[in-house]
Amino acid sequence: MCPESHVVFDMPFNKAKDRYHIMDQDFLHLLQKYNTESGQKPLSERLNEPDRFKNFSKAAGNLLLDFSRTSLDQHALANLLKLAAHSGVEESRERLFQGVEVNFTEQRPALHMAMRSDDVLDKLDPETANRVAKTRDKMLGFAAAFAAGHLPGETGQLVRHIIHIGIGGSVLGPRLLIEALGKRSSLQVHFLSSVDAHFRDRLLADLDPAETAVIVATKSFTTGETLLHARRVMQWMKLELGRDAADQRLFAISGNTAAVEEFGVPQANTLYLPDWVGGRYSIWSAVSLAAAAVMGEGAFQEFLQGAADMDRHFQTAELEDNLPVLMALTGIWNRNICGFPAQAVIPYDHRLRSVPAYLQQLVMESGGKSVDREGQPVNCATSPVLFGEPGTDAQHSLFQMFHQGTDIVPLDFIGVIRPDHQDEEAHAVLLANMLAQATALATGTAGLGSPAELDIHQQMPGGRPSEIILMDALTPSSLGQLLALYEHKVFVESVIWNINPFDQFGVELGKVLATSIQPALQGNSDAIPESYGLNALLEYIKNR
Ligand code: F6P
Numbered sequence: 001m002c003p004e005s006h007v008v009f010d011m012p013f014n015k016a017k018d019r020y021h022i023m024d025q026d027f028l029h030l031l032q033k034y035n036t037e038s039g040q041k042p043l044s045e046r047l048n049e050p051d052r053f054k055n056f057s058k059a060a061g062n063l064l065l066d067f068s069r070t071s072l073d074q075h076a077l078a079n080l081l082k083l084a085a086h087s088g089v090e091e092s093r094e095r096l097f098q099g100v101e102v103n104f105t106e107q108r109p110a111l112h113m114a115m116r117s118d119d120v121l122d123k124l125d126p127e128t129a130n131r132v133a134k135t136r137d138k139m140l141g142f143a144a145a146f147a148a149g150h151l152p153g154e155t156g157q158l159v160r161h162i163i164h165i166g167i168g169g170s171v172l173g174p175r176l177l178i179e180a181l182g183k184r185s186s187l188q189v190h191f192l193s194s195v196d197a198h199f200r201d202r203l204l205a206d207l208d209p210a211e212t213a214v215i216v217a218t219k220s221f222t223t224g225e226t227l228l229h230a231r232r233v234m235q236w237m238k239l240e241l242g243r244d245a246a247d248q249r250l251f252a253i254s255g256n257t258a259a260v261e262e263f264g265v266p267q268a269n270t271l272y273l274p275d276w277v278g279g280r281y282s283i284w285s286a287v288s289l290a291a292a293a294v295m296g297e298g299a300f301q302e303f304l305q306g307a308a309d310m311d312r313h314f315q316t317a318e319l320e321d322n323l324p325v326l327m328a329l330t331g332i333w334n335r336n337i338c339g340f341p342a343q344a345v346i347p348y349d350h351r352l353r354s355v356p357a358y359l360q361q362l363v364m365e366s367g368g369k370s371v372d373r374e375g376q377p378v379n380c381a382t383s384p385v386l387f388g389e390p391g392t393d394a395q396h397s398l399f400q401m402f403h404q405g406t407d408i409v410p411l412d413f414i415g416v417i418r419p420d421h422q423d424e425e426a427h428a429v430l431l432a433n434m435l436a437q438a439t440a441l442a443t444g445t446a447g448l449g450s451p452a453e454l455d456i457h458q459q460m461p462g463g464r465p466s467e468i469i470l471m472d473a474l475t476p477s478s479l480g481q482l483l484a485l486y487e488h489k490v491f492v493e494s495v496i497w498n499i500n501p502f503d504q505f506g507v508e509l510g511k512v513l514a515t516s517i518q519p520a521l522q523g524n525s526d527a528i529p530e531s532y533g534l535n536a537l538l539e540y541i542k543n544r
Helices: 027-038 044-046 074-087 089-098 126-146 172-181 197-205 226-242 241-250 259-263 278-282 286-295 297-316 323-339 356-368 398-406 422-448 476-497 505-521 535-542
Strands: 057-060 063-066 154-158 161-165 188-192 214-216 250-254 270-272 342-347 386-387 411-417 466-473
Touching: 027 074, 027 323, 044 063, 044 422, 057 323, 063 323, 063 476, 074 089, 074 259, 074 323, 074 476, 089 297, 089 476, 126 286, 126 297, 154 323, 161 226, 161 356, 161 398, 172 188, 172 278, 172 286, 172 356, 188 197, 188 286, 197 226, 214 226, 226 241, 226 505, 241 250, 250 259, 250 286, 259 270, 278 286, 278 356, 286 297, 297 323, 297 476, 323 342, 323 476, 342 356, 342 398, 356 386, 356 476, 398 422, 411 422, 422 466, 466 476, 505 535
Parallel strands: 161 188, 161 214, 214 250, 250 270, 342 386, 342 411, 411 466
Antiparallel strands: 057 063, 063 466
């Protein structure tokens, strides 16, 4: 548990140094000392401090962040805010929005905000801005045609099903959007991501190629899983419809126009994805074509606007009022000062069931780095393991460990105040469960006055932190705000950790190895290099 400190101190900023990061050991150690040298104050007591909620919650737009169930106190928060300022959060934020090459390992800016905010779009050179705006219009035109049940410009060519092929950032966003905001529609969207063919074969057996459109979403157009699925699906389609008719039903969203053309996607069916939109930030782009078709243009635009509103809040609010900054500082506190290794996200709304999967990529691909911006090994912890499950289901799987396990896992509860259904009782039960879990985690049995003689196995220690993020209602705008909030939170943490959050080289080696292991599995090559340490296992597989 992170205890409260009564030792008052101020971070010793050295004027000779213009930047501090959490890795500056004086910083980290002082904050840690602040915890360990001081007495322990149970979270249950903190929660009863006057103005605890007022001091440890903040609202912006349609969101409220309540971080009163953490072990932060005013003094620690004030010092963390200083850390944010001295880490250069404001300058880094400016550089991000100005389009500086913040993704310096890949020599590119990270300008996904230009996909949703006209303020940012206007900062691009006119040719690029024009291309982005035109692509968005073209995408919305395609979406409207699909929603109306036909191919773009071909009212006689039916579309009742879309197969969206993509993986990682090229599928998580549209899937989340459709689950969260999809309207009742005769248009069915099916997602193919992992290269496993079981699901694909079952799906194709149920579909009619003459009523199906295929969207291949891949920024690089080199992703093995996506291309294999795309080849198989197009074979299926061509067999039935012939090459030309099948190609008419094929759409691509990519930054690699040459590869798209070589694959046979008609130029007219191609939507461009700029290289400065990272895969895990591409929900705002044409990658969400299928989702825009199911949500409708108005809702998709509102979704973008919600995120643009959060961008503006992040850019303009003072650090102490800034939701992404406060959330990042809570994350830093839990990870670096308290040393908690994981983070769970539990949305209490079935429509948000894919938020944990979406955030896994955003948080762990961005923050999972061990080398700092100067190329030195980091000397503090970076990304926690992030995982989650919707509530109340998660209560019947994960929560035993959250309450009584040996590791403390801070939680993000995400709740929606006003539902879109009429079952008031069901919604009250849902929200009551969320609030009950947050309370039980924080206070434990003793904090609630349970008898001291309670069997030890039944006691809950409490002191387990969580944040509650409340949306007034689940609307396109509030979902845009929520996702942009997490994006900027991840960015602020990366500044404090002094890492590049926009590359993901860690995923590459496994991809390369797979290409040499695959022929060995298919019996097309004798053996793989000894250094893989896999030959005995391959032999075992071959003999089964
Ligand atoms: O997992 C690595 C990754 O590059 C992700 O960052 C990306 O979202 C995903 O693969 C898919 O990449 P692409 O859109 O290029 O197929």
